[in-house]
Amino acid sequence: MRLQTVISTKELKSYYVLDVFGREKVVKAVDDINIDVYENEIYGIAGESGCGKSTLLKAIFGIIDPPLRLIAGKVLYFHNEQVYDLYSLNSDSRRSLRWKFISYVPQGSMNVLNPVVKIKETFKDFLDSHLKGKTKNEYYEMAKEHLTNLGLPPKILEAYPHQLSGGMRQRVTIALATLLNPKIIIADEPTTALDVVTQRGVIQLLRDIQSTLMNTIVLVTHDMGVQATMSTRIAVMYAGKIIEEAPTTKLFQDPKHPYTRYLIHSLPKFGDKSKRSSAPGSPPSLAALPPGCAFHPRCPYALEKCKSEIPALRSYEPDHKTACWLMEER
């Protein structure tokens, strides 16, 4: 059975164009990205800080504000048998897709709740601006029902944000983002800055939502442990590009790209004290990328070709894409 695609990006390029003392500085945060996200999957995007993963999410959600610019490419949404080209839609139709078709849980979202009103007011305002024409109490009822469905105590609606713990606030914002039953939830580091037990609670909630609504989650996190427990498919980003994409089990068992190998093999595990080593060197600045493959200065297997030509992301095995010249040589 062919899986239904819900989001697709075509040669997406989005750069930060900064003006530094009259000189133009270009930060290539999202550079030529082609991904297809399918229905009913958790698609993980992994990578270190500054690799462009958050910018990619913004571009997918359609919040490109200066200095970030869309340079080229398309983002396609597939909704109700129709294809929407995000960047050719007018703002009204874009708005109508947001939260109903695609919703976004930004980074540090536990701090988005208005500190001076009760949680229920935030829910009411959100529903009012999207549904319209219902009374206050109907909105409160809807909020209560939604929280109960997600297994959160409805009494938190009466609380102010500061009365809740960080983990609870994070789950409230996830509840807020899923209020209109979106087909796609894109979440940027939803568990970062939370304690392990709380993190587990948030992961549990996201998974519950996914299995009851049968929707799609695009999960951005640098934490490979979280990726392993949640995602069904993972894309690894390095310096603005996707360098490897594979189903989770495959990626962890048989990583192909040298960077992915470092990323996975450097993780310490319980019951194994053998020496772990990190990749040499440090990640490049997106404003001054090395020519050729961006990883070549750190790669112990770099070939002559890697220094001048950028490898393309290709399938060398079914479902397993890699952007590395070494694969070509084999």
Add this chain to the structure above:
Amino acid sequence: MKKLLEVQNLTKIYSMGSIFSRTKITAVEDISFTVGEPEIFTLAGESGCGKTTTAKIILGFEEQTSGAVMYKDEPIKNLRRGDRNKVLREIQAVFQNPFSTFNPLRTVDSYFYETLINLKIASNRKEAEKKIAEKLQAVGLSFEEFSQRYPSEFSGGQLQRLSIARALLTDPSLIIADEPVSMVDASLRMSIVNLFKDLKERYDVSVIYITHDLTTAYYISDRMAVMFRGNIVEMGPAEEVLSNPKHPYTRLLRESVPEPDPEKQWTTRVHLAESEHEEYLQTGCKFVARCPLAMEKCRKLTPPHFEVNGTSVKCFLYE
């Protein structure tokens, strides 16, 4: 193993709120542990468990409410009053955020010279340079790529190495590292963790490694203590504590670590506390509200430490 640092019945109480509604939060409650020479001792726990407060008291940034910290069998308070420089030389700190460790408007090397001059370790520039080069080499950096540069010219991983090198300048016997790798990029994290292991093995430096990350704690530490709401609930050899956790809280914590192995999935569900505040004020065992094995007496009495297989567990189950 020789005792280097001993913490005895340390307690720290913070008062919060206005004069009308004052609440007392016991951030650290009657904890005791020793750090041997040389050894990597980990204080692990979630945010708000008191691990950083403990470090601050040892470093002298905070005053304890009661209890004592002994350094080489002498109260650290007296040592500080006597020869302040000596304590500063012996105990050094490495902090969480490498980007805020150094002032962005000052060159990084100025910190190194300042440390050497202020603590009277080097008397002239030449001597200082020799010392700096030696320490930079220990952390895998060269003198050339370091001198006359500002913090913004280094990556997070490099800055963290630099702050370790700066701590090493005084030839300390103890380094207190508070979450030293949580802000470092994933691909560089293990190189910093390995560095601490190296320091212990090559330079006989003891390390108090403070972290919430149990996997790196397992990887580097000799002994560890798990803290929960101001108490040490379990303490012993890291291998035993993490491979065979005994306290229900340690078990929950150990089980909740998302492991980088897609085969390992959780089969049980967790229950989270709605507000963290109440757990501090809990009488008896602080974990009782979330403990699946809680008994009647856990609500009323504070459990003492029981010895089980070389670890000490603060739980009535092992009575």
